[in-house]
Amino acid sequence: MKRGRIFLGWLLIGVLLFPSYGGSQAPALTLKVAVILASNEGSDFDLENDAYRDQLIRLFSYTAYEQVRGYSVVLEEGEQELIAIPGDYELILTLQRLEGEKVFLHAxxxxxxxxxxxxxxxxLGPTPVFxxxxPLDSGNLVLAIEKLY
Amino acid sequence: MAAGEEEKKIRELFKTYMAEELKHPEIGRRKKAFIQEHFAPHIPFVLRPALLVPTLSFIFICVLALQLMKPVTKPIPQVALKETVKPKTLERTPFEEGDLGVQVKQVSSDMGSTLVFQKSSQGVPVIVIWVFTGGSNQ
Structure with a gap:
């Protein structure tokens, strides 16, 4: 009985000291995906990330931008994630490999x-790729993919 | 005759008085102090207290007007002009591959032609991969 208690005590200490024990985990990455509908209907900007606003204005000539979806995707090396986006489209992201700060991605x-x-x-950096x-409704979808730290 | 003698007497008295005053300079100083105390000195018309403020204002306006007119009439020195109008040459540094946060390895589409373009947004190069389907309004 006493031995059993001692064993459980050591087990508890072991769990507290090494909570991540259970084999080496593959490096993971978080990607932020914003699905934006760009159109020439109106002149509204409805975006979660204001930083995209200036970039979109400089890149495209649409008058209205609306963020219709937003996702955070956590991927491990070699892992794949399927995201359903409006207009019956599917975005499949695959993290091919990680080389330090550099992320190799298949979209x-x-x-x-x-x-x-x-x-x-x-x-490589925090710069998004668009x-x-x-085509969706009277506009076009723009997908902003950004690496999160 | 009496008048002539009286005149002589007055002259003698005056001479004596002047001689006494010269002998004692203290008397002269007291006289001067008395005059300064009881008789106001002569002030020019424009410097009288009632007119002093308008006069100074007028002078100030005149000086200001002259200062404003100066740059119009004054010719611009050629040396200064050459220095200020000297054209500056802008040096453009080409984008290096390391500057780009995004590198595109491969692009393809079954739906239309693809375009990869890069544009600088606030000094940060941004990559756009676009598919032209033909019927869309991009």
Missing amino acids: LIQKGGNKFLDTELSL LGGP
Whole structure:
């Protein structure tokens, strides 16, 4: 009985000292994906991240931007995540590998089995990459993919 | 004759008085102090207290007007002009690959033509990968 208590005490100390024990974990990355509908209907800006506002104005000539969805995706090396986006499109993100601060990513936008956009890219800093073109309603979808620290 | 003698007497008295005053300078100083105390000195018309403020204001306005007119009439020195109008040459530094936060390895699409373009936003190069489907309004 006494031995059992001692064993449980050591076990508890062990769990408290080494909470992450259980094998080495693959490095993970968090990506922020903002799905923005760009159109020429109105002149409203409805974005969660105000930093995108200036970038979108400089990059495109649309008059209205509305963030329709926002996602945070946590990926481990070699892992894949499917995100359903408006207009029956799917965004499939695959974290190919991590090399220090550099992230090698595969992004695929597809609809009904057709590849709308298939790209491989590497992200180094906090600069977002804008993937665009999927038509929706009277505008186009713009996907801002950004690496989170 | 009496008048002539009286005149002589007055002259003698005056001479004596003047001689006494010269002998004792203290008398002269007292006289001067008395005059300064009881008789106001002559002030020019424009410097009288009632007119002093308007006079000074007028002078100030005149000086100000002259200062404002100066740059209009004064020719611009050629040396200064050459220095200020000297054109500056802007040096453009090309983008280095290391500056880009994003590098695109491969792009393809079954739906239309693709375009990868880079634009600087607030000094930060931003990458856009776009698919032109033809019917859209981009």
